[in-house]
Amino acid sequence: MSAKNMLDNAIENFNNAAVLLEKEYDKELLDILRHPGERTELQLSPLLSDGKIHIIKAFVVKHCGAIGPCKGGIRMSPNVTVGDVSALAMEMTWKCALIGVPFGGGKSGIVCDPTTLSKLDKQTVIRSFSRNAHNHIHPLIYVPAPDMGTNEADMGYIKDAISHSMGNATTQGCYVTGKPVILGGIPGRREATGRGVMLTVLEALDTMGKSPKDVTVAVQGFGNVGAAAAFELFRMGCKVIGISDVNGAILNRNGLDVAALQKYYLEHGSLQGFAGSKSISGGELLEMECDVLVPAASGNQITAENADRIKARIIAEGANGPTSSDADRILEKKGVFIIPDILCNAGGVFVSYLEYTQETQQEQMTEEEVYERLSKRMRTRFRHVYDFSRERGVNMRQAAMLLAVKTVCDAKVARGYLP
Numbered sequence: 217m218s219a220k221n222m223l224d225n226a227i228e229n230f231n232n233a234a235v236l237l238e239k240e241y242d243k244e245l246l247d248i249l250r251h252p253g254e255r256t257e258l259q260l261s262p263l264l265s266d267g268k269i270h271i272i273k274a275f276v277v278k279h280c281g282a283i284g285p286c287k288g289g290i291r292m293s294p295n296v297t298v299g300d301v302s303a304l305a306m307e308m309t310w311k312c313a314l315i316g317v318p319f320g321g322g323k324s325g326i327v328c329d330p331t332t333l334s335k336l337d338k339q340t341v342i343r344s345f346s347r348n349a350h351n352h353i354h355p356l357i358y359v360p361a362p363d364m365g366t367n368e369a370d371m372g373y374i375k376d377a378i379s380h381s382m383g384n385a386t387t388q389g390c391y392v393t394g395k396p397v398i399l400g401g402i403p404g405r406r407e408a409t410g411r412g413v414m415l416t417v418l419e420a421l422d423t424m425g426k427s428p429k430d431v432t433v434a435v436q437g438f439g440n441v442g443a444a445a446a447f448e449l450f451r452m453g454c455k456v457i458g459i460s461d462v463n464g465a466i467l468n469r470n471g472l473d474v475a476a477l478q479k480y481y482l483e484h485g486s487l488q489g490f491a492g493s494k495s496i497s498g499g500e501l502l503e504m505e506c507d508v509l510v511p512a513a514s515g516n517q518i519t520a521e522n523a524d525r526i527k528a529r530i531i532a533e534g535a536n537g538p539t540s541s542d543a544d545r546i547l548e549k550k551g552v553f554i555i556p557d558i559l560c561n562a563g564g565v566f567v568s569y570l571e572y573t574q575e576t577q578q579e580q581m582t583e584e585e586v587y588e589r590l591s592k593r594m595r596t597r598f599r600h601v602y603d604f605s606r607e608r609g610v611n612m613r614q615a616a617m618l619l620a621v622k623t624v625c626d627a628k629v630a631r632g633y634l635p
């Protein structure tokens with residue numbers, strides 16, 4: 217996907233909501249929100265184990281801090297651009313507002329392929345990012361988390377780098393979420409986004425009078441989000457028939473044992489060859505006959521080019537921005553029910569918020585408490601968006617965007633507009 221498209225889609229989604237809010241808010245206020253508040257480009261220069269200095273670009277984007285400190289993950293990918301990061305930061309603003317946590321939207325990008333780095337070299341790159349971005353990372357300014365290409369261990373290195381730069385053994389307050397539990401992380405954060413996806417799918421099925429046992433599911437991506445979403449849907453009784461990763465997909469029409477597949481993936485590093493499955497292409501997975509499709513990989517996977525061939529009745533957007541605006545229009549005509557990203561994958565940031573409050577108050581929550589609060593929040597917010605979409609006669613994405621943008625506008629007005 218081109219960076220321009222990802223930002224274009226984010227802006228188009230915003231414009232569709234803004235046009236319905238023009239009578240309520242000043243045009244200038246809506247104009248402010250169309251663009252990020254701050255974009256920073258950094259140059260990292262880590263010395264890696266090949267003995268060479270590597271020049272690596274990185275970005276930190278803060279879209280809007282009207283409701284609270286900017287929140288958003290760090291994406292590490294050779295293709296990530298400042299446009300992508302801006303789009304993702306903007307989406308974080310809407311997501312935090314919609315799910316009801318006191319954060320604004322931010323995001324970071326490191327232009328580097330994590331799959332080509334040794335463990336130690338990846339840690340060096342992450343520490344280099346921490347050093348160079350230290351003016352931006354703070355509990356009251358911007359609090360990063362994992363995203364594509366980064367994980368729990370990386371968040372632990374960030375906490376360590378920051379505490380040492382301050383001359384302390386630890387940090388006071390929450391500088392980063394998604395950390396290992398032993399370093400102040402919260403149980404259940406790793407699974408939170410995937411669990412949230414599952415909870416919104418169950419709610420959508422409920423509105424249609426369907427039981428999880430009656431539905432088939434295909435999942436694109438088997439990372440943080442995809443693997444947890446596939447497992448949670450499997451645990452709830454759905455028949456998960458197809459799963460893909462960047463190297464291809466597997467299919468078993470009788471249903472894959474996702475618990476066994478997770479173990480297999482850990483051992484083999486690949487989906488291919490899993491007992492009882494057959495190999496198909498990633499494109500075939502997206503277009504396969506199924507009830508629920510969960511895109512949980514990268515952006516712009518469902519576009520005007522393939523939207524017409526999508527057969528799923530529900531699309532649960534585990535990934536950020538997986539559906540282009542053109543595809544949205546085609547899918548709407550086909551009657552596909554879309555659970556939009558800012559709702560569907562908001563479980564991660566909700567549990568990050570629990571981690572933030574836990575660390576601030578120096579408490580420790582149990583996994584049961586986390587799951588109970590996540591479950592309640594995802595279900596009530598889904599219902600809120602669903603009821604609003606019926607009441608206003610708009611689709612789920614428009615309803616979610618309207619509610620989110622309105623909340624952010626109200627915060628801006630309450631502050632008296634000035635940043």
Ligand code: NAD
Nearest residue numbers: 363364365409437438439440441461462513535536561564
């Ligand atoms: P990850 O790096 O852990 O996993 C990405 C997965 O997608 C991998 O299995 C990779 O092989 C696969 N993949 C990449 N390109 C693919 C392709 N073309 N076809 C099929 N599979 C492909 O990343 P993640 O953290 O799971 O994030 C996935 C998506 O979810 C991203 O869009 C991210 O922004 C979004 N998201 C993540 C979180 C989170 O908590 N990690 C929260 C909200 C949204």
